[in-house]
Amino acid sequence: MRQGLKVSVAVPVGNAGPASDSFDACVRSLLELPPDEYEVIFADDGSTDGTRKRLDALAATRSNVRVLHLDRTGDPARGRNAALSVALGEFVFLMNAHDRLEPGALQRLFERAKETEADVLVGRLSGDGPVAAAFTRDRDRADLLRDRLLTAVTAHKLFRREFIETHQLRFADRALSEQAFVLRAYLSAKVIAVAAGHVVCHVAPSGEPEPGDWDLVAGLSAIMDIVEAQTEPGVQRDRIAAHFFRSVALRRLGPPFLGLPAERQELLYGHLKAITAARFPQTLDTHLPVHLRARAALLRTGDTKGIVDLATAAQGTRLDAELGDLRWEGHVLSLTLTAELVAADGTPMVFAADGDRVWWVPPSRVDRLDPALREITDAAEEVRMEVYVRHSETGEMHFLPVTGELRRLPVEGGVRLRASGDARFDVGTAAFGRPLDPGVWEVHVRMRGVNPARTRVMRPDKGFTSAGMMAEYPRRLVVPCWSDKGELSVCVEPRSFAESIALVSQAATVSAHDGAVFMSVPVPYVPPNGGPSAELVLRRVGGKTVVAPALIEPGEPGRFAGQLIAKLPSGRGGLTRGVWRPKLRMDGSLVDLRFAVETQRGRAVVRSLETPRPPTGWKRMVASLKRRYGML
Incomplete structure (x- = not known):
């Protein structure tokens, strides 16, 4: 091992796209790592879009960047395995080509792993999904079930390299290989620690297609092989098995099941029924949420219609x-x-x-539980x-x-x-x-x-x-x-005074009287100096623009908002009939306000940008005729 090399970062890459913003962000975040302490291993999966040449050029100028040239498989598992085989760091961190590493994150992870003597260090991630239950606090000695580590089963973790080699941990060439790898690591590790305080990596959607029905079942069966090989019969084994039964098998039989063609429903149901009979005994059901107990019971009895009825009843439950x-x-x-x-x-x-x-109380169509x-x-x-x-x-x-x-x-x-x-x-x-x-x-x-x-x-x-x-x-x-x-x-910390007003501007009010339109927009906070001068700029769909000065009245911080007040002329030379989009001008810049104003026949109303405007004038008349004579 090269002296002082702390972490090897393994990144499988396949046609990442030379003009991809997310891949650029990934590369930039990795190039910020000190080259004498970290190495980056890109495992290129036969890219044909210029990615390989770009990585080779990068490696030619960066001593800590290596590129592995692999034949095309379309599966990141092979690239991860190749990178693990040549990694030299004391620890290995796994991420994907469109993820972004947070500055300073690996140094914090390394220090925490050394402090806790962790074989596996689970770092906090950010992405589009819900926050994992494992990240409620730091843990020096995390427990698989108590600390809900099964909610964090992506490969984005810090693994001690000696631990990986001792247990010969590798990614299988099958569906759910990532979950299987992490589960084996969890069950083999002497110490698992959680670093919840800082985000380590911003995770992008994988973009990988959903596995086919048979591939899914084969991957789930492999996970159960790991569970049965590395746990003793009892509550721990049952709870782990119930987790994967719920999250992999039963999840496929929820409302999305209804959108599948009938022949696909039958095929998927048959595969899941077979693996349920073989690997998931009924004793697991007490560890399931109650609605999934019903789904499991219907699966075991071969009641396809009951599954459809239950999924139909569950649609929209929220x-x-x-x-x-x-x-x-x-x-x-x-x-x-x-x-x-x-x-x-x-x-x-x-x-x-x-x-x-x-x-x-189950739906009336599913009452046999x-x-x-x-x-x-x-x-x-x-x-x-x-x-x-x-x-x-x-x-x-x-x-x-x-x-x-x-x-x-x-x-x-x-x-x-x-x-x-x-x-x-x-x-x-x-x-x-x-x-x-x-x-x-x-x-x-x-x-x-x-x-x-x-x-x-x-x-x-x-x-x-x-x-x-x-x-x-x-x-x-x-x-x-x-x-x-x-x-x-x-x-x-809004970027400007004007933006702070725009954030709450949906609560604006307008009224029309005495030949003018009066507008009031909340102001969440007015600085002691009163803030810069302001103007409202309203542009009608079609091109006309009306500008009026605005007065800002302070409120009381934390109790009630101030308000921005403007008087705009109506009629010829002012706000004529139509829909107007307001902007706020401050310090020479224009900021969009988050509402529209509709004026007609001496009145004015605020319209939400989400609400379609009702038809007016001749459009309303045409719509009325269509309804009257059955043309709609």
Whole structure:
């Protein structure tokens, strides 16, 4: 091993695209690594688009970059194995060609792995998926089940190279090889540590096609071979097996199953029924969420119609999160939330109850499930609401502290299960005690227990404050805001005063009287100097532009927003009939406001950019005639 080489980074590459922004970002992030401490191994899978030449040119100028030339297979497994075979670092980190390494991340991982003597170090990732349950805190000695490591089974981890060679860990040439590799590593390691405090890698979608039905079953069978070879009969084996039964096999029989052609449904069902009979005994079902117990029972009995009926009934079932209050408590934003499972029509799910005992009520078309498997008393006791924030650009996620309770609400026919609580959003400490990065952070809610689900927090009918607050550490503006779809986010450190106003501008109001249109737009925070002068610029669809000066009135930080007020002339020379898009001009730049104004016949209304404008004038008349004479 080359003296002092800390980490080898293995990257399988196949036709990454010489003009790919994501591949460029990947390469740039790797070139920032100190060349005397880290090496980068690109395993090129027979690229034909110029990627190979680019990598060779890179290796010719960088002493720590190596390129392995492989024949085309289309599978990253071979490239990963080739890189593992030639790696020289004390540790190996695995990533893909369109992922991006966070600056300084490998150094932190290396130090933590040395400190904890870890064979496998699980670092925090960011991407489009939900935040993995394994990343709630750092762990020096992580447990596979207690710390929910099976929620983090991608290859993006730091592995001790000696550990990999001792156990001859390699990626198999089959479906689910990544999950199988990581599972073998988890079960073989003496020490697994978790580094949750910092994002290590920004993970892009793999772009790999879904495996075929038979390939999927073969990969799942190989995973069960690992489980049975490396665990003893008992609860641990059953829980691991139940996890893969749920996440790989039963997941395929949910609502997406309905979109498959009949012959594909029959084929997939047959493959999954066969492997269920061979590898997943009924004793596992107690470790499944209750709705999946029904799916497993129907699978075992060969009831294809029951599977279709259950999937049909499950379509549209979702988590509904309601915002009860949004308020500033000092420099902390407090959110009062409730969350409850609802059916496709929006009605709350009702569970059967007898005293303290609770049962899931299956759809009327699927009522053959053993009552013992329908009981969810223990699961109902564990129902809890979790709140996390996700950066809209980087995908970085962090949980917020939540205090709450589960309430059983008696209704006709049973009880409803509603979780409620208060989440505290402190931008100075939300990133594991560190300040959050600037940008827009989406607010997400998920509920664990009976039927795990997640959702965004939507804007309620009643208004909430648009007031921002200057956080104390570090001192910067924080603004609660809503997307054009009505989803709650919080912007940390808007790029400009004008942008802070644009973030909350959907709450604008307009009125028309005395030959003018009066417009008021919330201002989340007004600096002590009052801010720069402002103008509203409204452009009508078709080309006409109207400009008017705007007055900014301060509010009270954290309590109520200020407002930007403008008076615009109407009629000839001003706002004529039509739809107008407003912009805010400050400091010589124009910022789009997030609403439209429609004016006609002496009135003006605010239109959401998400809401289509109703037909006016002759278009309305034509639509009316069509309805009247059956032409629609």
